[in-house]
Amino acid sequence: MNCPCLQIDLGNSSAKWRLVDDGQVLARGRYGRDDPASREALLGVAPVPVAIWVSSVADAEHESQLVTMLGERWGVEPWFARTPAHCAGLSNSYAEPQRMGVDRWLAMLGARARCADRLCVVDAGSALTIDLVDAGGRHEGGYIIPGARLMERALLLDTGRVRFEQDPQYDLAPGTSTAQAVRHGIALAQAGAVQQALAQAGEPAPALFFCGGDGALLRDLLGEPGEFAADLVFEGLQVMAAEQGTQ
Numbered sequence: 001m002n003c004p005c006l007q008i009d010l011g012n013s014s015a016k017w018r019l020v021d022d023g024q025v026l027a028r029g030r031y032g033r034d035d036p037a038s039r040e041a042l043l044g045v046a047p048v049p050v051a052i053w054v055s056s057v058a059d060a061e062h063e064s065q066l067v068t069m070l071g072e073r074w075g076v077e078p079w080f081a082r083t084p085a086h087c088a089g090l091s092n093s094y095a096e097p098q099r100m101g102v103d104r105w106l107a108m109l110g111a112r113a114r115c116a117d118r119l120c121v122v123d124a125g126s127a128l129t130i131d132l133v134d135a136g137g138r139h140e141g142g143y144i145i146p147g148a149r150l151m152e153r154a155l156l157l158d159t160g161r162v163r164f165e166q167d168p169q170y171d172l173a174p175g176t177s178t179a180q181a182v183r184h185g186i187a188l189a190q191a192g193a194v195q196q197a198l199a200q201a202g203e204p205a206p207a208l209f210f211c212g213g214d215g216a217l218l219r220d221l222l223g224e225p226g227e228f229a230a231d232l233v234f235e236g237l238q239v240m241a242a243e244q245g246t247q
């Protein structure tokens, strides 16, 4: 049957999307509201989606702009995943489950679909999130840390002399200029946070999954442990949609 589904991961930096039909990814992209070319690419996607599923951590205003845009283009009302207390054998540790970012929840669901062991999901986007799930599917807890760009912005905002023109790579060596000291310091903080979270997690060592726009870079910095799975949020969206009878 031909029923292409558009899946959207609306994060704080941008929206990632992919068009899936019968388990095949037909197209994918990144959409930013201030980037007309990325809008054209999304709205020009073919074949026309018959369902639209959304993971969103954006505010109500951004969500309703997205709903309007998609409705005007295709007349399809998107389904928004919302964080529940339980789904597909995964249980939420929050007393108020809906307060957990649905991207974190879905990435964990996606990782659980790949691995039945204790696991850790590292999602390096606007924020760096680190979440642990035990082998029974219980969310042990997690961490929310400013991502690399947010860390740099915070330094520039609240200091007088941390200023630089260069654009050095993220690296763990001590820096020998302001630019390097900042970028390498941020790399150290991001990689160090993951290492410390894993040390805190103890035994058995969880299977490690990376996702998010900076996930591959962060995994490289750590010496390439675990697996980079760019589509974990989309994979979780599929699990949750199937549970809820959306497909």
Ligand SMILES: Nc1ncnc2c1ncn2[C@@H]1O[C@H](COP(=O)(O)OP(=O)(O)O)[C@@H](O)[C@H]1O
Residues within 6 Å of the ligand: 010, 011, 012, 013, 014, 015, 016, 030, 124, 125, 126, 127, 149, 211, 212, 213, 214
């Ligand atoms: N093609 C790209 N366009 C924009 N940012 C990218 C791209 N590839 C990697 N990135 C990195 O991804 C980060 C954002 O990650 P992402 O997972 O999209 O965040 P969010 O889910 O918060 O929107 C950016 O800070 C940037 O460093």
Ligand SMILES: CC(C)(COP(=O)(O)O)[C@@H](O)C(=O)NCCC(=O)O
Residues within 6 Å of the ligand: 011, 012, 013, 057, 099, 100, 101, 102, 103, 104, 123, 124, 125, 126, 127, 128, 129, 144
């Ligand atoms: C932690 C996040 C900001 C991560 O968002 P992202 O970096 O993917 O844009 C998001 O999952 C969120 O808004 N969470 C709500 C608070 C919580 O999870 O407890």
Ligand SMILES: [K+]
Residues within 6 Å of the ligand: 123, 124, 125, 126, 127, 128, 129, 212
């Ligand atoms: K994140």
